[in-house]
Amino acid sequence: MKPVVSVGATRLTEASAAIAPTRRMRSLLVRGRRAAVMRTDQPIEWQIACFVAIVHGAATEVESGRLDEAEAGGLVLSTLRSVLRQD
Numbered sequence: 001m002k003p004v005v006s007v008g009a010t011r012l013t014e015a016s017a018a019i020a021p022t023r024r025m026r027s028l029l030v031r032g033r034r035a036a037v038m039r040t041d042q043p044i045e046w047q048i049a050c051f052v053a054i055v056h057g058a059a060t061e062v063e064s065g066r067l068d069e070a071e072a073g074g075l076v077l078s079t080l081r082s083v084l085r086q087d
């Protein structure tokens with residue numbers, strides 16, 4: 001893999017740059033499941049993939065001009081709540 005980010009002497013690949021946020025997201029979902037506020041009927045890896053897809057989708061829509069940046073944050077939050085939160 002080619003390096004995509006340099007931090008000091010450390011060169012991160014695309015895959016390694018995604019590891020820390022994925023770990024944080026997994027930890028958040030595990031804590032949410034223990035507190036009975038996050039869904040447990042789907043695999044955590046699927047929920048992480050949905051989170052990433054929604055955030056990237058919103059960024060793409062904003063960049064293309066099809067979604068106003070001021071609206072994007074609220075839409076992302078409401079969509080993620082409906083996908084991840086326990087009823």
